[in-house]
Amino acid sequence: MSQLPRGPQGRLLTTYQFLTRPIELLSRCAATYGDVFNVPMYNGDVVMAGSPASVQDVMTAPPDALVPYATKSIAPLVGEHSLVMLSGERHRRERKLLTPPFHGDRMRAYAAAMADVAARRFAEAARAPRAVAQDITQAISLDVILRAVFGVEEPSRMSAFARAIVAMTDALTPALTFLPVLQRELGGLGPYARFRRRVEHLDALCREQIERARAAPGDDILSLLVAARYDDGSSMSDQAIFDELRTLLFAGHETTALALAWALDHAHRHPTVLARLRDELDALGPEPDPERLAALPYLDAVCKEALRLHPIVTEAPRMAAQPFRLGEHTLPPGTGVAPCILLVHHRPELYPEPSRFRPERFLERKYSPFEYLPFGGGNRRCIGAAFAMFEMKIVLGVALSAWEFRLLDERPPRPVRRNLTLGPAGGVPLALRARGRAALRTAA
Numbered sequence: 001m002s003q004l005p006r007g008p009q010g011r012l013l014t015t016y017q018f019l020t021r022p023i024e025l026l027s028r029c030a031a032t033y034g035d036v037f038n039v040p041m042y043n044g045d046v047v048m049a050g051s052p053a054s055v056q057d058v059m060t061a062p063p064d065a066l067v068p069y070a071t072k073s074i075a076p077l078v079g080e081h082s083l084v085m086l087s088g089e090r091h092r093r094e095r096k097l098l099t100p101p102f103h104g105d106r107m108r109a110y111a112a113a114m115a116d117v118a119a120r121r122f123a124e125a126a127r128a129p130r131a132v133a134q135d136i137t138q139a140i141s142l143d144v145i146l147r148a149v150f151g152v153e154e155p156s157r158m159s160a161f162a163r164a165i166v167a168m169t170d171a172l173t174p175a176l177t178f179l180p181v182l183q184r185e186l187g188g189l190g191p192y193a194r195f196r197r198r199v200e201h202l203d204a205l206c207r208e209q210i211e212r213a214r215a216a217p218g219d220d221i222l223s224l225l226v227a228a229r230y231d232d233g234s235s236m237s238d239q240a241i242f243d244e245l246r247t248l249l250f251a252g253h254e255t256t257a258l259a260l261a262w263a264l265d266h267a268h269r270h271p272t273v274l275a276r277l278r279d280e281l282d283a284l285g286p287e288p289d290p291e292r293l294a295a296l297p298y299l300d301a302v303c304k305e306a307l308r309l310h311p312i313v314t315e316a317p318r319m320a321a322q323p324f325r326l327g328e329h330t331l332p333p334g335t336g337v338a339p340c341i342l343l344v345h346h347r348p349e350l351y352p353e354p355s356r357f358r359p360e361r362f363l364e365r366k367y368s369p370f371e372y373l374p375f376g377g378g379n380r381r382c383i384g385a386a387f388a389m390f391e392m393k394i395v396l397g398v399a400l401s402a403w404e405f406r407l408l409d410e411r412p413p414r415p416v417r418r419n420l421t422l423g424p425a426g427g428v429p430l431a432l433r434a435r436g437r438a439a440l441r442t443a444a
C-alpha cells in the first residue's frame, strides 16, 4: 500500500521555513522523525532521504522510475529544453553530448586560463582596502564558464555576458523559484516580468554568439551544440540551444563561486589548516603549475571538506513516476523524493564532530557516493563536478600562493539561500596583501 513517511504538518509554514531557514527545518525534522521523512511543500509532498541506504535507493533506481521534480515551476525559469527538465532517452542523449567538454583533456586544457583569470581577479581586488570573496570568485567563475561555453575571450563581450548573467541570476529570487503562483507577468511589472526581460536580454546575446559559432566554429560547447545532430539527422533548435546555454551558465558559475567563498572563509578560521595548506602549496614555488595544484592531496581535502560542511545545493530532488519503494515506504506517483545532501554530510557516524572543519577526514577514509554527494548522484549527477573541483583547487591554490587574506568579520557567516543554492551571508568580506617572497617557505 502507498504511504508517506511521517513529517511536519502545514504546507505553507514548511514552504516558508524551507525558503528562509532550510537547515533548521531539515535538522529539526531529522531529529524528530528520523532518516526518512515527508516535508509537505506548496508544490506537493517531498520525501527526504537522509541516510546512505535511502540515498542509495534513490540514486540506483531504474532511470524511468524517477523523473525531474516540479517541472511546472522550473520550466518557465530554465526553459523546457534544459537538461534538468529532460528524462528518459532524451536526457541520456543530451548528457552524452554535454558531459565530455567538462572532463579529461578537454577540462585540463582550461587549467592555464583558470590560473590566469584567478591571478588577475585577485590582483584587481587587492587595489581596494576591502573586498568580498564571493564577488571575486563569482567574477572568476563567470570568466571561466564563458570561455568554456562560448569560447568568448574579448573583454567587452565577456563583460556584456557577465552583466547579463548576473542580472538574470539576481532576479531569480527564492520565492520566484519555489512558488509558481508568482510566475505571472502582471502587465510587465512584477518580479517575474523583470526576470523574463533579463532572460530575453541574455538570449539576444546568445543569438549573436550562435551566429558566430555557425560562421566560424571553435572547440567551445556552443560550437558543439550547433554542430550536433540527432539520430534523424535534425539539428537542435535555437530555443533548445538557448535553454542549454542558460542552464550551463546558471548551474556552472554561482555554485563554484559560493563553494570557493566558503573554502576561503574556512581556511582562514583554522590556522592549522591554513599552515598545512601553505606548506603543501609553497613546495610548488611562488607561481605553481596549475595542473600540479590540482593534484595536491591536502588542497583537494580542503575543497571536499568545504563542500561537505556547507553543501551549495542541500538536496537533489526527483519525482516518482510510478509507485516508488523507499525503505519500508511505497511512495505514490507524483511524490517528490530527495536525497538530502545536507543531512547525510552531517551524520556523526560518518563524519565525527560533523560541525567541525577538518579536511583530514578525507585523507583518512574513502566515502561512498551515497555518503558524500555534494554533486548529487546516479544518472543526474552534476555534469560539471570534475570541472568545478578542478577550478576550485586551481583558484584556491593560486590565491593562497600569492596573497595573505584577513577576514573582516569576526563571526563565521550564516548560510543563506540565494535561490536553489545556499551561500555565506555577506559573501565573506576580507582584505588582501601580497605575500612577500621572503615569507615563502619554499623547499630549498
Ligand code: HEM
Pocket: 083, 084, 085, 095, 102, 247, 248, 251, 252, 253, 255, 256, 259, 312, 313, 315, 316, 317, 374, 375, 376, 377, 378, 379, 380, 381, 382, 383, 384, 385, 387, 388
Ligand atoms: C561547486 C560547484 C557545483 C555544485 C556544488 C553542483 C551541484 C549540483 C547538484 C547537487 C546537482 C543535482 C544532481 C542530482 O540531481 O543528482 C547538479 C546538477 C547539474 N549541474 Fe552542477 N554543481 C556545481 C558546478 C557545476 C558546473 C561547473 C556545471 C557546468 C557545466 C554544472 C552543471 C550542472 C548540470 C547541467 C546539472 C544537471 C544534470 C542533470 O540533470 O542531468 N554544475 N549540480
